[in-house]
Amino acid sequence: MKVGIVVFPGSNCDRDTEHAFEKVLGVGVERLWHKDSDLKGVDAIVLPGGFSFGDYLRTGAVARFSPIMESVADFAARGGRVLGICNGFQILLEAGMLSGAMLPNRSLRFICRDVTVRVEQTAAPVVSKLQQGQLLRIPVAHYEGNWFCDDETLARVEAEGLPVLRYCDAAGVVSDETNLNGSRNNIAGLRNAAGNVVGMMPHPERCAEPALGGIDGRALLEGLLS
Amino acid sequence: MKVRVFVTPKKGVFDPQGVVIETGLRQLGFAGADQVRVGKVIDLVVHTDDRDDASARVHAMCKTFLTNPVIEDYTFTLDEAP
Numbered sequence: 001m002k003v004g005i006v007v008f009p010g011s012n013c014d015r016d017t018e019h020a021f022e023k024v025l026g027v028g029v030e031r032l033w034h035k036d037s038d039l040k041g042v043d044a045i046v047l048p049g050g051f052s053f054g055d056y057l058r059t060g061a062v063a064r065f066s067p068i069m070e071s072v073a074d075f076a077a078r079g080g081r082v083l084g085i086c087n088g089f090q091i092l093l094e095a096g097m098l099s100g101a102m103l104p105n106r107s108l109r110f111i112c113r114d115v116t117v118r119v120e121q122t123a124a125p126v127v128s129k130l131q132q133g134q135l136l137r138i139p140v141a142h143y144e145g146n147w148f149c150d151d152e153t154l155a156r157v158e159a160e161g162l163p164v165l166r167y168c169d170a171a172g173v174v175s176d177e178t179n180l181n182g183s184r185n186n187i188a189g190l191r192n193a194a195g196n197v198v199g200m201m202p203h204p205e206r207c208a209e210p211a212l213g214g215i216d217g218r219a220l221l222e223g224l225l226s
Numbered sequence: 227m228k229v230r231v232f233v234t235p236k237k238g239v240f241d242p243q244g245v246v247i248e249t250g251l252r253q254l255g256f257a258g259a260d261q262v263r264v265g266k267v268i269d270l271v272v273h274t275d276d277r278d279d280a281s282a283r284v285h286a287m288c289k290t291f292l293t294n295p296v297i298e299d300y301t302f303t304l305d306e307a308p
Contacts, residue, residue: 058294065291094294101296108242148239148297182240 001225002028004042006072008063009034013049013085013205020205020221027225034066044081044224045072047088049203059102059144060091069095081125082197083224086142089199098190098199099157100149105142106182112141115180117165117188117202118172124195127164128226129219135172136216138202140180145201147183147190154184165189165200227272227280228305231292234265239297268292280304
């Protein structure tokens with residue numbers, strides 16, 4: 001089993017993600033440079049967090065045209081598993097591999113803290129090691145995590161059960177008060193219809209071992225490989 | 227041909243910057259003004275003298291890369307002056 005971690009100029013969570021898979025989960029890792037198109041036979045791909053291309057124009061807008069993204073899209077179209085974390089989620093949205101787009105947080109502040117999210121389903125591999133309704137405590141660090149789509153798309157996203165994580169409070173209550181950044185329906189993580197592509201704003205690689213103060217992210221990373 | 231592209235948040239898209247600026251205007255006493263929306267301007271030069279050609283090329287740029295149609299609208303002006 002081998003995980004590919006795509007590295008763009010400005011990625012800054014690629015080493016943390018590599019550490020989590022290699023040292024914590026004991027899984028082989030291949031770093032995939034954005035200008036390459038060879039996926040080196042990996043079994044799953046992670047688009048890590050960071051500020052690819054300085055977040056210029058829009059977050060993920062430049063990275064989505066990197067040569068590797070064509071290979072990633074082909075890989076996903078064949079059923080390959082892809083997880084986008086934070087900036088990786090933003091890139092998947094810009095690439096049209098997931099629904100919606102990102103806006104600045106409604107507070108217009110960069111939010112960097114631990115949040116509680118509720119697991120909405122276990123149909124996608126990434127969330128398959130969890131229970132529906134389970135609460136996870138995971139760090140976020142973003143300025144543009146305010147997930148948006150129009151009413152028609154939102155109705156389809158909900159009808160198809162695509163949300164995988166929602167921002168909530170310690171009791172699991174999902175409401176406007178517990179909406180971290182203004183995301184429609186508190187959506188913190190989303191999958192595609194097939195379930196093999198998932199994007200999320202929280203950083204599971206930052207809480208995958210006790211030394212980091214939490215292990216709630218570990219099951220999400222394990223799920224990608226399940 | 228000089229091109230100026232105006233990118234604006236789509237109708238219905240929450241624009242926190244617009245809200246902050248509108249509140250600021252009100253607090254500064256500028257009455258009778260609202261519906262503030264904040265967008266961006268992108269200037270570029272397209273190497274052609276043909277307006278239709280320039281227009282087609284800028285539309286393609288906007289749809290492919292310069293804007294995200296989920297959240298943004300765009301218009302642009304063409305200026306032949308050197």
